[in-house]
Amino acid sequence: MSEPLLIFTDRGICCPAGGFYIDPWRPVERAVITHGHADHARPGHSSYLATENAAPVMRHRLGDIRLETARYAEQRRIGDVTVSFHPAGHVPGSAQVRVERAGEVWVVSGDYKTADDGFCEPWEPVRCHAFVTECTFGLPVFKWRPQAEVVADLHAWWRANALDGRFSVIGAYALGKAQRVLAALNSSAGPILTHGAVEATNEVARAQGLPLPPTVRVTPETDLKAYPGALVVAPPSALGSPWMRRFGPASTGFASGWMALRGIRRRRAADRGFVLSDHADWDGLNAAIAATGAERVFVTHGYTQIFCRWLSEQGYDAAIVETEYEGESLDAPAEEEAA
Ligand SMILES: [Zn+2]
Ligand SMILES: [Zn+2]
Numbered sequence: 001m002s003e004p005l006l007i008f009t010d011r012g013i014c015c016p017a018g019g020f021y022i023d024p025w026r027p028v029e030r031a032v033i034t035h036g037h038a039d040h041a042r043p044g045h046s047s048y049l050a051t052e053n054a055a056p057v058m059r060h061r062l063g064d065i066r067l068e069t070a071r072y073a074e075q076r077r078i079g080d081v082t083v084s085f086h087p088a089g090h091v092p093g094s095a096q097v098r099v100e101r102a103g104e105v106w107v108v109s110g111d112y113k114t115a116d117d118g119f120c121e122p123w124e125p126v127r128c129h130a131f132v133t134e135c136t137f138g139l140p141v142f143k144w145r146p147q148a149e150v151v152a153d154l155h156a157w158w159r160a161n162a163l164d165g166r167f168s169v170i171g172a173y174a175l176g177k178a179q180r181v182l183a184a185l186n187s188s189a190g191p192i193l194t195h196g197a198v199e200a201t202n203e204v205a206r207a208q209g210l211p212l213p214p215t216v217r218v219t220p221e222t223d224l225k226a227y228p229g230a231l232v233v234a235p236p237s238a239l240g241s242p243w244m245r246r247f248g249p250a251s252t253g254f255a256s257g258w259m260a261l262r263g264i265r266r267r268r269a270a271d272r273g274f275v276l277s278d279h280a281d282w283d284g285l286n287a288a289i290a291a292t293g294a295e296r297v298f299v300t301h302g303y304t305q306i307f308c309r310w311l312s313e314q315g316y317d318a319a320i321v322e323t324e325y326e327g328e329s330l331d332a333p334a335e336e337e338a339a
Helices: 055-062 147-163 177-184 196-207 242-247 262-267 282-292 304-313 334-338
Strands: 013-015 020-022 030-032 047-051 067-070 076-078 081-087 095-101 104-108 130-135 168-171 192-194 231-234 251-255 272-274 296-302 317-320
Touching: 047 055, 047 081, 055 067, 055 196, 130 282, 147 168, 147 177, 147 251, 147 272, 177 196, 177 231, 192 196, 196 231, 296 304, 304 317
Parallel strands: 020 030, 030 047, 047 067, 104 130, 130 296, 168 231, 168 251, 192 231, 251 272, 296 317
Antiparallel strands: 013 020, 076 081, 081 095, 095 104
16 A cells, blocks of 8 residues: 555645645745645745746745746646646635546645635536545534625625715735625725735736726825725725724724624624635535545644534544644734735
């Protein structure tokens, strides 16, 4: 019996037969990266392989790295295995990594969401024998409404605030969520302003051809009177910071899966919570795992204990693996989110 196709080490998920790591958190020779978020695409590796759609954000964040790219579904021979990327539906360019050796297939999901948001490449199920999955929102309480309904709520909130002569400031993490929200908005509803951290990522997205509505970056020189009733998109950490003072008595909201929890909503002291996540909800996780056909499931981050026990009860051969990945964050500093 040969070594398992993937093994879990203190550097990250390792493929010994291919001589590479997937989303390693310590420096390695050869890193295969699922997507550009900071907990998955870290600095310091000798070489990187990622999707061509993930590359712009990775170069923006990591600078001059040795980065090779592949298209979705393109097959690469690395050592004794075949590697390919498949859409994860999480952020533009995000991928699940499929690794095959002699008919045995393992898939590492990275972060994923099963619902199509109309912005990033929609998630696709990949058949496999073993599936490595996140479970950021792996509790039944997490059940997402369709995006169109949430966005309609957001428009109604924005409109009401504009009628009252107030700005609407929405906290959405700068890499992914902010662009998804922007892309879903009806930009004829009013002017849209952005925090610098959001605008930095917008520029990367626009440069790679992703459709975003016009936005105006807020600087100390911006004459806010020229944008009455504007919607302002900022990283979550900017809400409640001195940066907010310029908007006067603005209405505030967060766009996050965590807004499904009343306690978190209250603690964040936002006027509104919009439940919008780039991760799968409970039903999404279960449907995704079923669609892989996998018998073995490894859970990496999120509500791992509960979710792993649930999967075992459903008859899966499930186990928790320790990783350094993080779920959806409301607390990353703005600089980090900009990065
Ligand atoms: Zn992510
Ligand atoms: Zn993550």
